[in-house]
Amino acid sequence: MEGVDHLAHERNKSEFDVDAMKIVWAGSPHAFVVSDRISKLVASDPGFRKDNRSTLSRKELFKNTLRKAAYAWKTIIDLHLSEEEAAKLRFYVDEPAFTDVHWGMFIPAIKGQGTEEQQQKWLPLAYKMQIIGCYAQTELGHGSNVQGLETTATFDPQTDEFIIHSPTLTSSKWWPGGLGKVATHAIAYALLIVGGREQGVHGFIVQLRSLEDHSPLPGMTVGDIGMKFGNGAYNAMDNGVLRFDHVRIPRNQMLMRCAQYTCLCMPSDAKLILEPCILIRVSQVTCEGKYKQSDVPRQLVYGAMLYVRQTIVADASCALSRAVCIATRYSAVRRQFGSQNGGPETQVIDYKTQQSRLFPLLASAYAFRFVGEWLKWLYADVTQRLQANDFSTLPEAHACTAGLKSLTTTATADGIEECRKLCGGHGYLCSSGLPELFAVYVPACTYEGENTVLLLQVARFLMKTVSQLGSSKKPVGTIAYMTRVEHLMQCRCGVQRGFAELSADLVEAAVAHCQLLVVSKFIEKLQQEIPGKGVKQQLEVLCNIYALFLLHKHQGDFLSTGCITPKHAALANDELRSLYSQVRPNAIALVDAFNYTDHYLGSILGCYDGNVYPKLYEAAWKDPLNESVVPDGYHQYIRPLLKQEIRTARL
Ligand SMILES: CC/C=C\C/C=C\C/C=C\CCCC(=O)SCCNC(=O)CCNC(=O)[C@H](O)C(C)(C)COP(=O)(O)OP(=O)(O)OC[C@H]1O[C@@H](n2cnc3c(N)ncnc32)[C@H](O)[C@@H]1OP(=O)(O)O
Numbered sequence: 001m002e003g004v005d006h007l008a009h010e011r012n013k014s015e016f017d018v019d020a021m022k023i024v025w026a027g028s029p030h031a032f033v034v035s036d037r038i039s040k041l042v043a044s045d046p047g048f049r050k051d052n053r054s055t056l057s058r059k060e061l062f063k064n065t066l067r068k069a070a071y072a073w074k075t076i077i078d079l080h081l082s083e084e085e086a087a088k089l090r091f092y093v094d095e096p097a098f099t100d101v102h103w104g105m106f107i108p109a110i111k112g113q114g115t116e117e118q119q120q121k122w123l124p125l126a127y128k129m130q131i132i133g134c135y136a137q138t139e140l141g142h143g144s145n146v147q148g149l150e151t152t153a154t155f156d157p158q159t160d161e162f163i164i165h166s167p168t169l170t171s172s173k174w175w176p177g178g179l180g181k182v183a184t185h186a187i188a189y190a191l192l193i194v195g196g197r198e199q200g201v202h203g204f205i206v207q208l209r210s211l212e213d214h215s216p217l218p219g220m221t222v223g224d225i226g227m228k229f230g231n232g233a234y235n236a237m238d239n240g241v242l243r244f245d246h247v248r249i250p251r252n253q254m255l256m257r258c259a260q261y262t263c264l265c266m267p268s269d270a271k272l273i274l275e276p277c278i279l280i281r282v283s284q285v286t287c288e289g290k291y292k293q294s295d296v297p298r299q300l301v302y303g304a305m306l307y308v309r310q311t312i313v314a315d316a317s318c319a320l321s322r323a324v325c326i327a328t329r330y331s332a333v334r335r336q337f338g339s340q341n342g343g344p345e346t347q348v349i350d351y352k353t354q355q356s357r358l359f360p361l362l363a364s365a366y367a368f369r370f371v372g373e374w375l376k377w378l379y380a381d382v383t384q385r386l387q388a389n390d391f392s393t394l395p396e397a398h399a400c401t402a403g404l405k406s407l408t409t410t411a412t413a414d415g416i417e418e419c420r421k422l423c424g425g426h427g428y429l430c431s432s433g434l435p436e437l438f439a440v441y442v443p444a445c446t447y448e449g450e451n452t453v454l455l456l457q458v459a460r461f462l463m464k465t466v467s468q469l470g471s472s473k474k475p476v477g478t479i480a481y482m483t484r485v486e487h488l489m490q491c492r493c494g495v496q497r498g499f500a501e502l503s504a505d506l507v508e509a510a511v512a513h514c515q516l517l518v519v520s521k522f523i524e525k526l527q528q529e530i531p532g533k534g535v536k537q538q539l540e541v542l543c544n545i546y547a548l549f550l551l552h553k554h555q556g557d558f559l560s561t562g563c564i565t566p567k568h569a570a571l572a573n574d575e576l577r578s579l580y581s582q583v584r585p586n587a588i589a590l591v592d593a594f595n596y597t598d599h600y601l602g603s604i605l606g607c608y609d610g611n612v613y614p615k616l617y618e619a620a621w622k623d624p625l626n627e628s629v630v631p632d633g634y635h636q637y638i639r640p641l642l643k644q645e646i647r648t649a650r651l
Pocket residue numbers: 100101104105135137138143144145146147177297299300302303305306308311312315394395398446447448449450453457460461464
């Protein structure tokens with residue numbers, strides 16, 4: 001019945017202060033208040049409904065997304081929402097759209113790689129959405145290998161312009177979100193060519209479409225790359241294709257914070273030659289044409305990717321927690337087998353197999369939340385250091401963002417699929433919310449750095465650390481523990497056998513390094529002051545589940561390396577079962593702490609009141625296929641089949 005909480009009996013079992021845990025999950029009392037208010041605002045506004053998405057064609061879906069983006073922007077303006085509140089509104093609207101890339105990549109790239117002048121010119125336009133931006137780096141032929149990008153930006157000293165060109169089919173920009181139909185501007189990454197010399201890949205602000213009639217500007221061939229995985233909401237995103245035909249842009253549209261090309265003061269008869277002049281080191285090119293080679297890492301050009309990767313880790317905890325919330329609530333509602341003397345059947349959440357599959361994912365959602373908080377701090381710290389020309393932590397920041405992005409997105413994608421399976425057949429219904437959540441989420445394992453490619457970066461960082469063991473450069477920060485692997489030094493010559501040869505094993509080592517990072521940050525979180533009755537105790541249980549689940553999963557490695565004995569392994573498994581029993585009475589309260597509205601969850605199986613079956617039944621009849629009792633096509637195809645005369649004796 002409506003209005004009845006079918007999960008009340010579960011909520012009454014809770015042994016901790018759920019409201020206090022909601023604040024821990026949100027990050028602070030302020031963050032909770034903002035999230036709670038904005039999520040309810042979105043949920044209560046029919047303009048943001050999303051329950052009809054699965055019945056729309058791609059063009060209808062896309063147009064509806066444009067409508068929602070415009071409606072969201074109007075809501076932000078009308079309600080005078082802050083940047084924080086606006087970001088929360090876009091989050092709870094929960095619609096993959098061009099705005100994700102505009103706010104999540106285009107603006108951060110200008111902030112991170114634009115000079116002060118460039119920021120002053122372009123950011124006000126972008127913040128007011130008077131231009132809509134996309135991040136055009138990937139090409140048809142290259143995505144992972146950024147240095148292999150083929151788009152060229154050739155400097156023309158005669159006109160003080162860059163000529164942007166797509167020299168080959170494979171140099172076509174391919175995948176950038178928002179590019180296909182909406183973006184008016186792009187940050188296009190291209191190989192800079194100055195005076196015939198290649199100067200590496202840099203970012204350039206390029207206008208794509210007219211601000212008057214939205215038509216592509218001369219020299220631009222641009223469109224959408226077509227339908228993507230499943231029929232999910234990601235098809236509302238216009239990932240595009242773009243070819244440049246000798247498009248000219250002013251020199252001041254090259255993002256120059258990491259590099260600047262200035263005119264040399266040369267005798268008038270000399271050809272103007274431009275050399276990179278890295279502003280950060282204020283290594284101005286002198287009038288005599290002297291240029292001090294700077295040691296600023298060229299990878300500062302990759303700054304936007306560092307930023308997005310750390311946001312993706314936070315996103316992983318959100319996506320995984322959504323799936324776990326659905327599967328946990330449904331596991332408490334669903335009963336199957338186990339009836340005693342005609343009594344109720346057993347809740348599937350009480351089966352040890354269900355607990356052993358579900359509770360590690362619940363623990364992972366919390367673990368990723370906390371490591372995401374730490375990674376946000378690390379990113380802010382490295383950004384501050386860069387301002388002061390301190391590049392010392394940049395390699396570690398790159399390794400951490402790359403590794404944790406890879407680890408958390410893989411675990412989350414796998415976890416969403418596991419949650420679908422934990423819900424049995426009904427998990428395969430769109431009304432469960434899980435198929436769409438999976439379809440929208442899984443590209444996170446690929447975009448912003450393919451996960452294996454990123455783990456190889458972590459492996460490279462670890463091997464570089466090993467190679468420095470014994471030197472005066474002691475490992476610090478997240479690799480400080482490696483001082484305890486001095487024995488690796490002896491086998492260093494083995495390690496030289498070839499990174500490529502060992503890469504599959506090194507990727508596993510990289511995963512282990514990142515798992516250690518997640519566990520250690522969870523432990524550090526528990527060392528903080530955590531208010532609320534029973535809250536810290538619950539988090540300790542979840543931390544132990546996360547760590548012991550990993551120990552169980554990788555038992556072979558721990559045993560074969562002598563890190564644990566078989567006795568330890570047995571004790572760990574026993575403890576894990578005990579921990580599952582401790583979580584069981586608190587499971588519903590632990591997912592309530594995510595504070596998701598039914599609108600945001602978009603799942604009948606995960607609805608707050610647990611009133612699943614009537615809602616499933618009601619939803620079925622809303623499917624367009626049930627608009628007529630006799631389906632279209634019956635008279636044309638089925639009736640002739642049923643009425644056909646059997647002409648051959650054989651049948
Ligand atoms: C939810 C997200 C929210 C908002 C986003 C909006 C919408 C969501 C939807 C989609 C977003 C996705 C958008 C995209 O996909 S954008 C395109 C992303 N593309 C990539 O990530 C490309 C991946 N490839 C790379 O990053 C690089 O090519 C590379 C693999 C790292 C190799 O680079 P390369 O130049 O060849 O360098 P190496 O020779 O491997 O290394 C040299 C040296 O540099 C160091 N390094 C590499 N990268 C970085 C970095 N980013 N920062 C700092 N340092 C870096 C590397 O460690 C090495 O150092 P050594 O000391 O070992 O020399």
